Amino acid sequence: MSSKFRTYVTMITQIAHKEFIEVIRDGRFRWTATSILLLLILSLLLGWHHYHEVQKEQLTAQAADEEQWLTQGERNPHIAAHFGKYAFKPHPPLSFFDRGIESYTGIAVWMEAHNQDAFEYRPFEDSTTVSSFGELTTATVLQLLLPLLIILMSFSTFTAERENGTLRLILSLGVQRRSLVLGKFIGLTAALSLLIAPAIVLGLLTLAMVNSSEGLAISTTRYVMIFIAYLLYFGAFLSLSLTISAWARTSRIALVVLLGFWITTGLIVPRLSADISENLYPVPSSFEFWQNVNHDKHNGIDGHNASDNRVEALKKRVLSQYQVSKIEELPINFDGLLLQAGEDYGNQVFDKHYGNLWQTYEYQNHVQKLTAIVAPLLAIRWLSMGLAGTDWQHHKHFANAAENYRRQLNKTLNDDLTYKSRTGEYTYIAGRSLWESISPFTYQTPGLLWALKNHLSSLITLTGWFVLTTTMAIVTTTRIKS
Amino acid sequence: MITRILLLDLRNMIADRTLIVVVLLFTTLIFYALYNGNNWKSKRIALIKQAQQVSDNQLNEAKKQVIEIYSGQKRAEELPQAGRPGTIKTLACLSPQPLAVLSLGQGIILPYSVSIDIYSIKYILTNQTETDNPVNLIAGRFDLSFVFIYFYPLLILVLSYNILSAEREEGTLQITLSQPVHVQTVLLGKTLARIVVLLTTGWGVTLIGLWLFNIDISDRETIIRLTLWLALILIYTFFWFSIALMVNAFGKNSAANAITLITIWLTIVIVTPVLLTIVTTKLHPLPSRLELIREIRAADNAVNREDKQLLSQYYKDHPELTVNGAALNPEEISYDVYYAKYYAMQQELQQRVMSRLIYHNQQLMRQQYIITNYRFLSPAIVMQEALNNLAGTDRQRHEQFIKQVGEFIDLWHSKFAPMVFRKERLSVVDYDKLPRFEFREEHTNEVVRRTLISFVGIGSLVLIFSIISVVCLRHYPLIN
Numbered sequence: 001m002s003s004k005f006r007t008y009v010t011m012i013t014q015i016a017h018k019e020f021i022e023v024i025r026d027g028r029f030r031w032t033a034t035s036i037l038l039l040l041i042l043s044l045l046l047g048w049h050h051y052h053e054v055q056k057e058q059l060t061a062q063a064a065d066e067e068q069w070l071t072q073g074e075r076n077p078h079i080a081a082h083f084g085k086y087a088f089k090p091h092p093p094l095s096f097f098d099r100g101i102e103s104y105t106g107i108a109v110w111m112e113a114h115n116q117d118a119f120e121y122r123p124f125e126d127s128t129t130v131s132s133f134g135e136l137t138t139a140t141v142l143q144l145l146l147p148l149l150i151i152l153m154s155f156s157t158f159t160a161e162r163e164n165g166t167l168r169l170i171l172s173l174g175v176q177r178r179s180l181v182l183g184k185f186i187g188l189t190a191a192l193s194l195l196i197a198p199a200i201v202l203g204l205l206t207l208a209m210v211n212s213s214e215g216l217a218i219s220t221t222r223y224v225m226i227f228i229a230y231l232l233y234f235g236a237f238l239s240l241s242l243t244i245s246a247w248a249r250t251s252r253i254a255l256v257v258l259l260g261f262w263i264t265t266g267l268i269v270p271r272l273s274a275d276i277s278e279n280l281y282p283v284p285s286s287f288e289f290w291q292n293v294n295h296d297k298h299n300g301i302d303g304h305n306a307s308d309n310r311v312e313a314l315k316k317r318v319l320s321q322y323q324v325s326k327i328e329e330l331p332i333n334f335d336g337l338l339l340q341a342g343e344d345y346g347n348q349v350f351d352k353h354y355g356n357l358w359q360t361y362e363y364q365n366h367v368q369k370l371t372a373i374v375a376p377l378l379a380i381r382w383l384s385m386g387l388a389g390t391d392w393q394h395h396k397h398f399a400n401a402a403e404n405y406r407r408q409l410n411k412t413l414n415d416d417l418t419y420k421s422r423t424g425e426y427t428y429i430a431g432r433s434l435w436e437s438i439s440p441f442t443y444q445t446p447g448l449l450w451a452l453k454n455h456l457s458s459l460i461t462l463t464g465w466f467v468l469t470t471t472m473a474i475v476t477t478t479r480i481k482s
Numbered sequence: 483m484i485t486r487i488l489l490l491d492l493r494n495m496i497a498d499r500t501l502i503v504v505v506l507l508f509t510t511l512i513f514y515a516l517y518n519g520n521n522w523k524s525k526r527i528a529l530i531k532q533a534q535q536v537s538d539n540q541l542n543e544a545k546k547q548v549i550e551i552y553s554g555q556k557r558a559e560e561l562p563q564a565g566r567p568g569t570i571k572t573l574a575c576l577s578p579q580p581l582a583v584l585s586l587g588q589g590i591i592l593p594y595s596v597s598i599d600i601y602s603i604k605y606i607l608t609n610q611t612e613t614d615n616p617v618n619l620i621a622g623r624f625d626l627s628f629v630f631i632y633f634y635p636l637l638i639l640v641l642s643y644n645i646l647s648a649e650r651e652e653g654t655l656q657i658t659l660s661q662p663v664h665v666q667t668v669l670l671g672k673t674l675a676r677i678v679v680l681l682t683t684g685w686g687v688t689l690i691g692l693w694l695f696n697i698d699i700s701d702r703e704t705i706i707r708l709t710l711w712l713a714l715i716l717i718y719t720f721f722w723f724s725i726a727l728m729v730n731a732f733g734k735n736s737a738a739n740a741i742t743l744i745t746i747w748l749t750i751v752i753v754t755p756v757l758l759t760i761v762t763t764k765l766h767p768l769p770s771r772l773e774l775i776r777e778i779r780a781a782d783n784a785v786n787r788e789d790k791q792l793l794s795q796y797y798k799d800h801p802e803l804t805v806n807g808a809a810l811n812p813e814e815i816s817y818d819v820y821y822a823k824y825y826a827m828q829q830e831l832q833q834r835v836m837s838r839l840i841y842h843n844q845q846l847m848r849q850q851y852i853i854t855n856y857r858f859l860s861p862a863i864v865m866q867e868a869l870n871n872l873a874g875t876d877r878q879r880h881e882q883f884i885k886q887v888g889e890f891i892d893l894w895h896s897k898f899a900p901m902v903f904r905k906e907r908l909s910v911v912d913y914d915k916l917p918r919f920e921f922r923e924e925h926t927n928e929v930v931r932r933t934l935i936s937f938v939g940i941g942s943l944v945l946i947f948s949i950i951s952v953v954c955l956r957h958y959p960l961i962n
Contacts, residue, residue: 028738028741031745057770057772061772061775065776068776068780068783073787079786083779083782083783088772100620101616101617104619106611107772108775119611120611120771120775122611122616123771124591125591125592126768126846127759128759128762128846128850128877129587129853129863129866129870129876134622134752134756135756136756136757136759136760145748152744251737252644252736255737255741256640259740259744263633267632267633268624270621272624273621274617274618274621274624275518275624277618278618283614283615284613285525285612286611286612286613287529287533287595289613291536357613361615361617364615364617364618365615365617368617392616
């Protein structure tokens with residue numbers, strides 16, 4: 001190592017050390033950091049407890065539902081189709097960390113005949129006034145409160161030096177401006193890590209507690225990725241604070257500007273971008289949605305009403321296929337075919353309407369992701385949700401899996417009715433053997449790469465923020481005037 | 483003297499340009515929030531109207547069928563569903579109040595329209611999940627209560643975090659106090675200047691906005707509520723100024739003040755509400771919705787198996803429903819029997835799951851009661867509760883709605899269920915005299931009483947902090 005390089009490193013270390021000591025001795029930092037650490041611990045505890053409960057509930061419910069299905073007794077397969085089965089949303093292990101949209105989407109979906117139902121019981125409908133202020137999750141504490149801590153501990157890092165006259169002193173000693181900013185960055189990061197390190201350890205502990213041994217590897221990978229994402233986020237805020245501190249004339253200006261940024265991008269922009277996205281891409285109300293669905297279905301076969309043109313066409317086709325003149329002469333049950341034709345048509349209608357609805361959501365989401373260019377909070381929010389497995393894409397994936405199962409379920413039941421009974425045989429009943437022949441609903445959460453792929457734009461935006469702010473920090477410091 | 487200081491400080495702030503920025507920002511946010519609130523309200527009203535229209539059309543169609551049969555235009559066999567009490571439906575809706583724009587509250591989440599027929603079960607209102615994008619729900623709504631509860635305090639803090647400390651740091655405080663004037667007077671004058679500006683803007687822009695958006699504030703109830711709203715904003719303003727003054731009176735420098743104040747803001751506006759929620763949900767946890775689903779399905783299954791027995795049992799319990807001593811034959815395959823059976827089954831189902839549904843509701847209300855009783859832990863909670871109440875978007879009003887819908891369901895059942903069992907059909911007169919759901923609002927006196935309590939509560943805090951400020955000012959270090 002050349003001596004010049006060694007001096008360089010020693011200089012940075014000294015600056016970092018001094019910055020570190022100064023910050024951790026500051027009463028403001030101690031108070032705020034301790035409070036945030038307490039909140040983090042609390043949120044981790046709550047997150048773990050909540051996860052533990054809902055996971056247990058979901059497993060019990062799914063097992064109980066299967067039991068109810070199998071013991072429904074002997075009945076006509078179509079009655080069984082009306083009884084249907086329930087699919088209960090699973091909770092990814094990392095939901096203890098970031099609950100994403102879990103509270104805002106239904107927890108269960110009824111897989112019944114004729115209808116692709118909406119998910120039922122959104123947890124936040126059971127909230128009281130106060131809960132509308134937001135949930136306490138580790139993610140929200142890290143996304144909203146930690147940047148505030150970063151701002152509070154670093155807004156005056158340059159301005160105080162300038163006001164106290166020490167900046168002139170340091171620069172007169174021949175310290176390079178680059179070393180100064182690097183040293184401060186490292187020192188402040190070290191102070192911050194006093195807070196973050198215990199949080200990370202606790203997070204890992206919680207992770208171990210919520211996972212089975214096979215799941216642990218996958219979850220840890222996600223956890224590491226989340227850690228990197230949040231590092232980029234915090235780094236961006238730190239660099240931004242250093243930039244503003246170097247640029248501002250007084251500590252007061254630096255603080256006001258940084259707080260203004262935090263308030264605007266943390267409180268106002270998220271709400272504003274939600275409003276904008278809704279105005280650009282409005283969704284139909286639930287009432288309109290189902291009106292349209294019913295209207296489209298009505299113009300087709302609905303399976304219970306035998307007086308349609310399409311029914312006539314189907315009748316003719318089947319009669320000629322089996323070469324008989326009356327449906328009572330068919331070796332199969334025409335009602336079963338009718339029901340399945342109704343399902344097929346209905347499924348097309350649902351594909352169209354749900355497709356449009358979900359496409360609209362995705363356009364809205366896209367607008368919000370674009371807004372992340374002005375508000376890093378939005379970028380980290382999307383990325384965090386996606387990596388934890390509690391974002392819209394995961395929900396849609398589950399909804400689609402449940403719907404595919406529903407369609408398969410109905411087909412099996414209708415086929416049984418069609419091929420095991422004759423037309424007009426109203427007393428046909430099936431029993432447990434049929435119910436058992438349908439395997440229970442299982443679901444596999446998609447992998448990490450799939451999750452990342454959905455949020456590439458947020459990852460890029462976040463990285464962009466980090467690179468931009470760090471560059472700005474270096475540039476502004478290089479031009480710093482004492 | 484105070485007036486002189488007030489005017490002088492006003493001039494200073496305007497020259498500083500901070501005031502203009504704050505006022506402009508505030509005005510923009512209020513207008514935007516009112517626009518949002520009005521949008522939501524108009525959409526909701528339009529939706530209710532639309533749904534009501536569809537419901538009325540269906541009833542008119544049904545009435546037409548009955549007329550056609552009576553006038554001989556069609557034979558009864560051609561319209562087998564004509565006049566059947568088993569198919570008649572109506573709609574019960576909860577309309578937003580005129581001042582709903584002031585706070586969207588729980589109005590955006592809770593169900594607002596219920597379809598009612600003889601099979602309706604009380605307390606099961608979630609028959610439609612709204613189609614909002616869940617991602618947008620995380621962000622929360624940009625409504626007027628958000629502006630006034632969250633953002634307005636920040637504006638107050640921006641204008642007053644250094645109300646005294648700046649003068650000390652610039653050295654002008656010494657000069658001012660060399661005149662025969664108390665430091666408290668100076669402070670009062672400066673504070674009043676700010677209060678006047680912010681309150682005028684807040685009140686004024688809101689009132690202008692309400693007028694511009696054609697919000698109907700002509701009836702007595704609305705005027706009372708609006709006056710209460712103005713009073714709440716006033717006391718909330720005083721609260722935040724008293725906090726800012728107190729922190730200034732402690733004598734620290736401007737930057738320290740800013741940090742202390744932002745931390746206080748965070749605690750009052752974000753942390754305390756969240757912690758209170760956690761406590762209430764732990765104290766009165768809601769029963770599992772998943773278990774509810776299971777219960778309902780199990781009951782549904784059991785009830786379906788017993789459909790014939792239930793019908794027979796129902797006749798035994800209600801002998802007045804037999805026609806000339808003859809009950810409907812459960813084995814018969816006809817619409818009459820189908821509807822009667824379905825009705826008996828739903829009654830049985832309601833019986834089996836009712837206690838669970840009621841318990842769920844009670845737990846939620848218990849949580850709400852705790853929050854109402856402990857709301858003074860944070861003026862932000864007080865304000866949110868009070869504003870939701872004034873706007874008619876609180877959970878309590880919704881509870882009233884659920885209760886009244888339950889009563890209406892009972893009325894509907896008592897009128898039409900017996901007709902099913904007696905194989906009676908509706909006449910044209912019946913259609914004209916159908917019961918209609920009308921929501922009875924709570925008495926304004928209740929609203930006034932509750933709001934005044936909140937007002938006095940926050941007022942007490944203002945008093946306490948003001949006293950602390952006065953005491954601390956005695957030892958205020960006049961030079962750095």
